[in-house]
Amino acid sequence: MIKLSKMTDYAVVILADMAERQNAEKIEQTSATVIAQSTKLPEPTVSKVLKLLARQNIINSTRGAAGGYSLNKAPDQINMAHVITATDGPIALTACVDESTECCDRAQNCSIKGQWNPLNRAMISALENVSLSEMMRGTR
Amino acid sequence: MIKLSKMTDYAVVILADMAERQNAEKIEQTSATVIAQSTKLPEPTVSKVLKLLARQNIINSTRGAAGGYSLNKAPDQINMAHVITATDGPIALTACVDESTECCDRAQNCSIKGQWNPLNRAMISALENVSLSEMMRGTR
DNA sequence: CCAATTCGTACTCTTTTGGTACTATATAAG
DNA sequence: CTTATATAGTACCAAAAGAGTACGAATTGG
Numbered sequence: 001m002i003k004l005s006k007m008t009d010y011a012v013v014i015l016a017d018m019a020e021r022q023n024a025e026k027i028e029q030t031s032a033t034v035i036a037q038s039t040k041l042p043e044p045t046v047s048k049v050l051k052l053l054a055r056q057n058i059i060n061s062t063r064g065a066a067g068g069y070s071l072n073k074a075p076d077q078i079n080m081a082h083v084i085t086a087t088d089g090p091i092a093l094t095a096c097v098d099e100s101t102e103c104c105d106r107a108q109n110c111s112i113k114g115q116w117n118p119l120n121r122a123m124i125s126a127l128e129n130v131s132l133s134e135m136m137r138g139t140r
Numbered sequence: 141m142i143k144l145s146k147m148t149d150y151a152v153v154i155l156a157d158m159a160e161r162q163n164a165e166k167i168e169q170t171s172a173t174v175i176a177q178s179t180k181l182p183e184p185t186v187s188k189v190l191k192l193l194a195r196q197n198i199i200n201s202t203r204g205a206a207g208g209y210s211l212n213k214a215p216d217q218i219n220m221a222h223v224i225t226a227t228d229g230p231i232a233l234t235a236c237v238d239e240s241t242e243c244c245d246r247a248q249n250c251s252i253k254g255q256w257n258p259l260n261r262a263m264i265s266a267l268e269n270v271s272l273s274e275m276m277r278g279t280r
Numbered sequence: 281c282c283a284a285t286t287c288g289t290a291c292t293c294t295t296t297t298g299g300t301a302c303t304a305t306a307t308a309a310g
Numbered sequence: 311c312t313t314a315t316a317t318a319g320t321a322c323c324a325a326a327a328g329a330g331t332a333c334g335a336a337t338t339g340g
Contacts, residue, residue, distance in 0.1 A: 001229040002144065006298070031316065044300055051318065064307025065315040080259060089141040115275045119220060122266040130262060135255045145328070171285065184331055191287065204338025205284040 007087040010049050013039055015083070016136050018059070019075045029068035049087065056086035075136065081127035091127065093120050147227040150189050153179055155223070156276050158199070159215045169208035189227065196226035215276065221267035231267065233260050 017039050021030060032050055036043035050069050054061040058078060060070045071078075084091060093116055157179050161167060172190055176183035190209050194201040198218060200210045211218075224231060233256055 002142070002224065002231050002233070004142065004233045033316090042299075045298080047317080048299085054317085061317060062307085063305075063315095063317050065313095066308060067306085067316045069317090084142065091142050093142070093144045115277065118274065119267070119270050122270060123263060126262040126266040127259070130259050134258065137255065147329080173285090182330075185329080187286080188330085194286090201286065202338085203284095203286050203336075205282095206339060207285050207337085209286090 004084065005088050007049055007052070008084050010039075010041060010045060011053060011083050011087045012080075012132070012135055013041070014046060014049055015053070015058075015071070015075075015078065015132055018069070018071050019132065019136065022071055028070050029062055029066065030070065031068040035069075052086050053083070056082065058082060058086055075133040076131045078132040079128045080130045080132075080135070081124055083132070084127060091120070091124050092116075093123060144224065145228050147189055147192070148224050150179075150181060150185060151193060151223050151227045152220075152272070152275055153181070154186060154189055155193070155198075155211070155215075155218065155272055158209070158211055159272065159276065162211055168210050169202055169206065170210065171208040175209075192226050193223070196222065198222060198226055215273040216271045218272040219268045220270045220272075220275070221264055223272070224267060231260065231264055232256075233263065 014035055017035055018030060021027060021038070032047045033043060035050070036046040039046065050059065050061070053059045054069065057072055060072050062068060062070075081091065154175055157175055158170060161170060161178070172187040173183060175190070176186040179186065190199065190201070193199045194209065197212055200212050202208060202210075221231065
């Protein structure tokens, strides 16, 4: 079944938690420990996800004592394509797309070589059109 | 990385092969053996994929001697959402979606419960808008 | 009846994913 | 300057999913 990884699932929960906190408490930096307690997720996993998000500049990280993480954009400026790319890597619906050197070992027989791109573009744009704030609608 | 399974990849290649053959030779039934030779794919795998496609009524199967498979619809009536469902199972972007009983073991803490559905609908409709004949454009 | 062909199930091997642990690095406070 | 508190990076292991194969059952035409 086509499905997102749990990492992406966690990422959305974590981002939603951060967005709520920043909106409610005007706190700039939040540590991984606090987020883990708030979301009830295991801390090492939370830490891993936060690291991935920081690497893509979706969130900001500050080292040292009193450090932590903070959102880099408003929730409605964060789209799902970006989040998924951070946690799962590039969005490509088949192995043929990202390997420019050769389609596959049967390239000479592959009658649809390179024809996956329209499908990929359709999917990516569908994901880009969903923002974090839309995912948070209906939150208590 | 989000990606389709090889089964889906094979399915499209096989369907394209069948479509070309039916269009060129006016042959109704084609055996798994012939398709395997034509696509250069291993026969057991081809057989497996054909079975999956037949189960979803994308293609027709006829048993017995002189039996085989044939397309059930015109290539432009076969969309990718249907094919992917046949080979990979239901399209759902998170484990939360298909389990109606409970979201996950942290449901009480999950602030975005049920909010994946808009994303799923966007993806499915993107996949429905790509037909097999569109995938075959540019074929030699 | 016999040959050809699909159907269904089960099994094994490989790859990916999820989760954890450990060490290094950076920063603020005393 | 030292220490406490954070993040950063890497590596590792167990569990799950995926890919491929094999074998027997069922069906149909000659």
